Amino acid sequence: LxxxxxxxxxxxxxQGCNLSGAxxxxxxxxxxxDAQGMNAAVRAVVRMGIYVxxxxxxxxxxxxxxxxxxxxxxxxxxxxxxxxxQVGGTxxxxxxxxxxxxxxxRLKAAHNLxxxxxxxxxxxGGDGSLTGANLFREEWSGLLTELQQQGLIDEEAAQKNSALxxxxxVGSIDNDFCGTDMTIGTDxxxxxIIEVVDAIMTTAxxxxxxxxxxxxxxxxxxxxxxxxxxCGADWVFIPEMPPEDGWEDSMCQKLSEVTQTSTHFAF
Ligand code: ADP
Numbered sequence: 001l002x003x004x005x006x007x008x009x010x011x012x013x014x015q016g017c018n019l020s021g022a023x024x025x026x027x028x029x030x031x032x033x034d035a036q037g038m039n040a041a042v043r044a045v046v047r048m049g050i051y052v053x054x055x056x057x058x059x060x061x062x063x064x065x066x067x068x069x070x071x072x073x074x075x076x077x078x079x080x081x082x083x084x085x086q087v088g089g090t091x092x093x094x095x096x097x098x099x100x101x102x103x104x105x106r107l108k109a110a111h112n113l114x115x116x117x118x119x120x121x122x123x124x125g126g127d128g129s130l131t132g133a134n135l136f137r138e139e140w141s142g143l144l145t146e147l148q149q150q151g152l153i154d155e156e157a158a159q160k161n162s163a164l165x166x167x168x169x170v171g172s173i174d175n176d177f178c179g180t181d182m183t184i185g186t187d188x189x190x191x192x193i194i195e196v197v198d199a200i201m202t203t204a205x206x207x208x209x210x211x212x213x214x215x216x217x218x219x220x221x222x223x224x225x226x227x228x229x230x231c232g233a234d235w236v237f238i239p240e241m242p243p244e245d246g247w248e249d250s251m252c253q254k255l256s257e258v259t260q261t262s263t264h265f266a267f
Contacts, residue, residue, distance in 0.1 A: 021054030030090040031062035031125035035171040035185025038090040043081040061093040063100035069112035110143040130168040140164040176220035193227040228267045
């Protein structure tokens with residue numbers, strides 16, 4: 001961003017454009033499970049795209065919208081992303097799409113993009129969505145050749161759209177993607193966990209009991225580990241470090257060693 005925005009430029013208005021994106025078309029979609037922050041990411045893509053002079057499209061309902069085309073692919077405006085920065089979920093919709101897993105589905109999706117000269121795609125989603133995006137990028141030139149052979153596009157369109165650029169933004173509350181410091185939604189999920197702990201803390205203190213909390217994260221222990229640290233938990237289970245045999249006894253012993261008056265949390 002630093003290269004694109006001069007220090008005295010306001011991002012709250014489309015004025016003062018630098019036109020490095022002129023003549024380019026970008027599409028943005030959200031796919032798979034929703035994560036808090038997806039709307040902010042969509043807004044950033046739209047506004048930065050417009051700021052650099054590109055034409056930006058929403059693809060509604062994830063890959064399903066890309067396969068179905070039509071009204072699912074609509075041009076975005078500066079105003080169309082107003083008042084959504086703090087809204088949860090995703091205002092452009094998300095879906096799971098079986099058809100995109102098939103070659104036929106991806107061929108239809110490629111046709112819909114080429115018809116609009118979209119050669120830049122921003123996919124906001126989790127592991128599955130980004131795996132699909134990578135496959136689509138790898139297949140792109142073969143898909144264009146097939147479309148040309150079927151007479152659906154001409155040679156000029158195939159040449160003009162010969163390269164597909166994809167950016168993946170990881171929308172996952174689990175923080176489960178390597179190479180990304182913090183995935184979109186993780187911080188909000190952590191915030192929610194801490195709110196819940198704060199809410200049950202008074203009950204826990206009143207009864208001097210041990211509370212066990214199961215938190216989000218699936219195969220990734222980040223949320224369990226960091227919330228355990230933040231709340232001062234006495235015990236934590238994370239998938240990366242499965243408990244050894246006999247953990248029940250050692251956990252009970254550890255908890256009984258801690259002073260009787262404190263509240264225990266195990267994650
Ligand atoms: P997430 O992105 O949250 O991990 P999913 O795994 O359900 O969610 O993936 C979302 C969508 O991405 C799927 O419905 C499918 O359309 C597409 N997708 C996932 N994996 C693949 C794949 N291996 N090949 C092609 N498309 C895929």
